[in-house]
Structures are given as structure tokens and as C-alpha cells.
Amino acid sequence: MSRLPIFRARSLVILAWLCTAILVLIAASSAYDRSVRSSSPFIPASVANHGHSAPSGTCPPPSSTTPAPANAPGVARALSPAELLCRPAASSADVPKLLHQSWKTTQLPAKFQKWSDSCRQQHPDWEWVLWTDDDNLRLVKEHFPWLEETYLGLPGNIYRADLARNLYMYKFGGVYADLDTECLRSTPDGLEEYSIPFSGVNETTGDAEASAKIAIFGRMGTDMTYEQSIPNAWMASSPGHPFFLRPLEFAHDELEKSTSYLRQLLWKTPNAEHMTGPIALRKTIMAYRYSGAEDEVVLLPGRMVYPYNWKEHGDFLSVCSAEQETFNATVCKEKLEVKKKGSISITYWSHTHKGAGSDKHNIELISADK
Ligand SMILES: *[C@@H]1O[C@H](CO)[C@@H](O)[C@H](O)[C@H]1NC(C)=O
Numbered sequence: 001m002s003r004l005p006i007f008r009a010r011s012l013v014i015l016a017w018l019c020t021a022i023l024v025l026i027a028a029s030s031a032y033d034r035s036v037r038s039s040s041p042f043i044p045a046s047v048a049n050h051g052h053s054a055p056s057g058t059c060p061p062p063s064s065t066t067p068a069p070a071n072a073p074g075v076a077r078a079l080s081p082a083e084l085l086c087r088p089a090a091s092s093a094d095v096p097k098l099l100h101q102s103w104k105t106t107q108l109p110a111k112f113q114k115w116s117d118s119c120r121q122q123h124p125d126w127e128w129v130l131w132t133d134d135d136n137l138r139l140v141k142e143h144f145p146w147l148e149e150t151y152l153g154l155p156g157n158i159y160r161a162d163l164a165r166n167l168y169m170y171k172f173g174g175v176y177a178d179l180d181t182e183c184l185r186s187t188p189d190g191l192e193e194y195s196i197p198f199s200g201v202n203e204t205t206g207d208a209e210a211s212a213k214i215a216i217f218g219r220m221g222t223d224m225t226y227e228q229s230i231p232n233a234w235m236a237s238s239p240g241h242p243f244f245l246r247p248l249e250f251a252h253d254e255l256e257k258s259t260s261y262l263r264q265l266l267w268k269t270p271n272a273e274h275m276t277g278p279i280a281l282r283k284t285i286m287a288y289r290y291s292g293a294e295d296e297v298v299l300l301p302g303r304m305v306y307p308y309n310w311k312e313h314g315d316f317l318s319v320c321s322a323e324q325e326t327f328n329a330t331v332c333k334e335k336l337e338v339k340k341k342g343s344i345s346i347t348y349w350s351h352t353h354k355g356a357g358s359d360k361h362n363i364e365l366i367s368a369d370k
């Protein structure tokens with residue numbers, strides 16, 4: 001009879017010691033994480049303080065890099081990544097008339113080719129550059145050498161492709177669009193009410209140096225609390241906008257956390273959406289806006305670049321999602337009344353990645369020419 005309470009008391013003491021030990025370990029581990037981070041700031045001071053003073057690349061470009069695709073009249077001029085990398089850094093607050101897209105190689109699946117052509121047709125006085133995985137690595141090595149370890153340490157190519165679009169915006173500015181984006185009208189026309197200055201190569205508009213830089217993203221839907229409500233499938237910016245350093249820092253911190261030993265025991269590696277994709281983008285935009293930074297971040301209403309909202313338009317899934325066998329872009333655009341809404345573009349959410357790799361079935365679907 002008298003042994004039971006003593007036994008209970010001992011168990012409680014042991015339990016309390018165990019809990020304390022675990023708490024101390026967690027605290028020590030995060031203190032260690034913090035000390036590692038503060039002793040070596042991730043973004044080099046020269047980049048963080050002076051905006052973008054990138055070194056010049058290897059120019060003229062070595063002949064082994066991707067050549068520019070053939071040019072056709074009446075569409076955006078194709079520019080090779082190597083040619084772009086050789087240009088002196090632009091520093092105006094204008095948004096350059098430069099469209100960036102990215103795929104593993106220069107061989108685009110049939111539907112991507114068609115949609116990419118639609119974007120070039122809507123922007124005949126622009127330049128268009130298609131970045132491959134190899135080009136992205138070259139961009140990192142030449143212009144963001146401090147990012148290389150993080151970039152290569154990411155768990156898969158989709159993470160790297162996500163991160164690279166921030167680099168296009170930071171280094172060159174312009175517009176980035178995923179390849180499952182069909183362009184419906186010219187971007188400057190669509191954004192007329194926002195008075196955003198767009199300029200072609202060797203042109204500038206107004207007193208560009210004096211005005212603040214601008215970065216533009218689209219909302220999907222109206223629920224701002226939804227963690228995927230700011231996709232990273234479309235973005236536009238002046239070159240050198242400091243916001244684009246934030247997602248790089250965020251990915252670096254997430255990667256460090258996920259590789260620290262104790263965290264590995266407790267957490268899985270975050271998926272791409274959390275680490276480099278839309279969830280990360282929304283978090284970094286919110287933090288940037290709260291920090292009172294002077295350069296602007298504009299969020300367009302959903303109808304502008306994401307008229308098909310996969311979260312709320314369940315009824316349109318069968319015709320609007322490129323993942324469906326029944327997908328029909330013509331019917332989708334009619335149902336969503338994209339003309340009436342003045343949409344600039346529409347993303348059909350082809351989801352060609354799964355986990356850290358490719359989704360073979362979805363790649364087959366967008367490779368079918370129908
Ligand atoms: C822009 O200006 C540079 C230097 O004057 C010139 O070499 C280049 O061809 C121009 N580019 C275009 C597209 O006009």
C-alpha cells in the first residue's frame with residue numbers, strides 16, 4: 001500500500017527531468033542556429049547595402065551556352081541567357097520589356113510552346129528569354145556566388161527553379177511567367193490604371209532614378225489569409241528591387257533549419273511550396289510590407305493574372321486545369337469571362353512537379369498537342 005505513492009513520485013521526478021533535458025536541448029539548438037546565422041550574415045553586406053552591383057559575367061559568352069532560338073517577326077525577340085548575362089546591369093525604376101520563362105531544357109512540351117508563343121505574340125516589342133537549368137546555375141555562379149551552396153543544397157530542381165525566378169527579377173527585372181500561362185493581352189495595357197513605367201532596352205521613361213522601385217505580384221482569390229493566395233507563377237519588377245533578396249534568405253534559413261540534426265529528428269524537409277514556392281512568397285511579402293521598406297510591392301486583384309483560381313473554382317476544374325484529360329482552354333476562358341474581366345493572362349496550373357521530382361503523367365498531358 002505505502003509503495004505506490006513513492007513509486008509515482010519517482011516517476012514524476014524522472015519525467016520532469018526528461019522534459020527539462022529536452023527543453024534545454026531545443027533551446028541550445030536554436031541558440032546555436034542563431035549564433036551560426038549572426039556570425040555570418042547570409043546576404044553579403046556589399047549586396048545588401050549597395051543594391052545590385054553585380055560583377056560582369058564572362059563576355060562575350062562562351063560558345064557552349066544555349067544559343068538564342070530563331071526569331072520570327074511580330075513576336076518578342078528571343079534573347080539567349082548568355083547574351084542577357086553580358087549586358088551591363090540596368091538600374092532604373094522602370095520595368096524592362098523583358099519576359100523570362102524557364103524549363104529544364106530548351107525543348108518545350110507542345111502546350112508550353114503554344115502558350116509561350118501567345119506571350120511573345122502579345123508583346124511584339126519585348127524581348128523574351130528562356131532559362132534552362134544549366135543557365136540558372138550559371139546565373140547563380142556568376143552573379144550570386146554567395147547563394148551557390150544554398151542553391152545546390154536545395155532538395156530538388158523545383159526548389160531551384162522557384163528560387164531562380166527571384167534572381168531574374170533582382171538582376172534584370174521584367175516579367176516572369178510560368179510556361180502554363182497563356183497571355184491574353186499586353187502587360188502594359190492590362191496594368192494601365194497602375195501607371196507602371198515599362199521600358200525597352202536602351203529606353204527610359206521619365207525621371208526613373210528618382211522614383212522607388214516596384215515589384216508586382218498577383219493574388220489568387222480574395223481570401224488573404226489563405227497561405228497559397230499569392231502564387232509565384234507570375235511576377236514583374238524593376239531591376240534591383242530589394243524585396244527579391246528576402247525569398248533567398250528565407251530559403252537559406254529554412255534549409256539550415258531542416259539540416260540541423262535535432263530538427264531532422266523533429267521535422268521533415270519542408271516541401272517546395274513552403275521553402276521556395278507560394279507559401280514562402282506570401283510570408284516574405286507580408287514581412288517585407290510590415291518592415292516599412294520604401295520600395296513598393298503591389299498585389300494585383302485575382303482577375304488580372306490568376307482568373308482561374310484552383311481553390312475556389314471547383315466547377316471549372318474539368319476544363320481549366322491542364323491536369324485534366326477534359327481540359328479545354330477555349331471553354332475555360334469563356335466560362336471565366338476573361339475578356340470582360342480584362343485579364344492579362346491565365347495560368348492553367350499544369351503541376352509538372354511532384355515532391356522533389358517531375359510528375360510524368362502531367363508532363364505527358366501538356367506534351368499532347370490538342
Ligand atoms: C542598345 O545600345 C547598345 C549600346 O549603344 C547597342 O550596342 C545595342 O545594340 C542596343 N540594343 C538595342 C536592342 O537597340
Ligand SMILES: *[C@@H]1O[C@H](CO)[C@@H](O)[C@H](O)[C@H]1NC(C)=O
Nearest residue numbers: 326327328329330331369370
Ligand atoms: C473545346 O471545346 C469546343 C466546344 O465544345 C470544341 O469545339 C473544341 O474542339 C474543344 N477544343 C479542344 C482542344 O478539345
